[in-house]
Amino acid sequence: MAASGGSGRQWQEEVAAVVVVGSCMTDLVSLTSRLPKTGETIHGYKFFIGFGGKGANQCVQAARLGAKTSMVCKVGKDSFGNDYIENLKQNDISTEFTYQTKDAATGTASIIVNSEVKTLFNPAPAIADLDPRFYTLSDVFCCNESEAEILTSLTVSSPADAGKAALVLMERGCQVVVITLGAEGCVVVSQTEPAPKHIPTNKVKAVDTTGAGDSFVGALAFYLAYYPNLSLEEMLKRSNFIAAVSVQAAGTQASYPYKKDLLLDLF
Numbered sequence: 001m002a003a004s005g006g007s008g009r010q011w012q013e014e015v016a017a018v019v020v021v022g023s024c025m026t027d028l029v030s031l032t033s034r035l036p037k038t039g040e041t042i043h044g045y046k047f048f049i050g051f052g053g054k055g056a057n058q059c060v061q062a063a064r065l066g067a068k069t070s071m072v073c074k075v076g077k078d079s080f081g082n083d084y085i086e087n088l089k090q091n092d093i094s095t096e097f098t099y100q101t102k103d104a105a106t107g108t109a110s111i112i113v114n115s116e117v118k119t120l121f122n123p124a125p126a127i128a129d130l131d132p133r134f135y136t137l138s139d140v141f142c143c144n145e146s147e148a149e150i151l152t153s154l155t156v157s158s159p160a161d162a163g164k165a166a167l168v169l170m171e172r173g174c175q176v177v178v179i180t181l182g183a184e185g186c187v188v189v190s191q192t193e194p195a196p197k198h199i200p201t202n203k204v205k206a207v208d209t210t211g212a213g214d215s216f217v218g219a220l221a222f223y224l225a226y227y228p229n230l231s232l233e234e235m236l237k238r239s240n241f242i243a244a245v246s247v248q249a250a251g252t253q254a255s256y257p258y259k260k261d262l263l264l265d266l267f
């Protein structure tokens with residue numbers, strides 16, 4: 001992205017500090033009392049369309065915290081695709097690299113990349129035989145408990161287990177591994193601090209935890225890009241806090257807080 005000279009510099013021309021490569025998905029949500037049997041038609045009591053996709057969720061959370069963001073993805077050439085592009089614009093996300101295609105697009109893993117921004121890799125959905133280069137090329141490798149289990153074949157159900165799994169991922173060449181643990185916060189291991197460290201979070205009353213992981217990853221990308229001098233532990237404490245806010249309201253992107261709604265000491 002080239003920035004033009006002169007004083008009339010617009011945000012679209014500014015270089016994005018957080019670039020997300022990942023999926024944009026439209027969620028079609030029907031609320032029903034029970035699941036239908038095969039071939040059965042049942043009544044639902046509510047229907048709504050939501051914006052989702054792990055890549056876009058992370059991008060929206062980073063943008064709402066004030067990051068200049070760009071979403072690299074492909075959506076269909078259809079009304080959902082048009083609406084999604086509008087949603088990205090509404091969130092002040094650059095759509096310069098958001099493409100539309102007549103073929104269906106699928107999201108697999110999401111990667112956050114920029115030449116100056118560190119590479120934060122979220123291996124979702126996880127596959128056991130992940131290309132080994134993803135470990136060595138990520139500055140921060142961040143996954144949840146079940147992804148850590150798939151990647152390491154270890155059971156991960158406590159901070160101590162997560163520490164062991166993180167050490168296995170470190171042996172594959174990661175510089176920093178973060179494993180999120182829901183209400184238990186997260187565990188981190190890094191080359192500079194090789195002993196696993198548990199970063200707990202405040203217990204909150206969870207209303208809807210959908211998308212908590214993406215809120216966490218988006219917040220971490222924001223801190224890596226905008227507060228590089230913060231210690232990793234401090235970034236993780238703040239990301240825990242922001243993800244905890246997101247679980248206290250319903251919806252995925254709908255529950256992601258904006259900077260204006262958060263305590264000033266997070267910035």
Ligand SMILES: Nc1ncnc2c1ncn2[C@@H]1O[C@H](COP(=O)(O)OP(=O)(O)OP(=O)(O)O)[C@@H](O)[C@H]1O
Nearest residue numbers: 144180181182183185206209211212213240243244
């Ligand atoms: N009940 C909770 N109370 C407080 N914080 C929570 C809670 N659930 C999740 N979090 C926060 O969100 C982060 C990510 O949660 P989690 O490990 O469940 O991710 P995830 O499994 O990828 O989420 P999801 O798949 O639901 O989007 C945690 O590290 C924590 O900071």
Ligand SMILES: *[C@@H]1O[C@H](CO)[C@@H](O)[C@H](O)[C@H]1NC(C)=O
Nearest residue numbers: 123124125126144145146147
């Ligand atoms: C971890 O993330 C995956 C998506 O890759 C999701 O399917 C799974 O439910 C999450 N695990 C937990 C423990 O929340």
Ligand SMILES: *[C@@H]1O[C@H](CO)[C@@H](O)[C@H](O)[C@H]1NC(C)=O
Nearest residue numbers: 224225226227228229230231
């Ligand atoms: C980060 O630290 C470096 C070196 O200590 C300093 O030069 C720089 O101004 C700091 N940046 C910010 C954003 O605080």
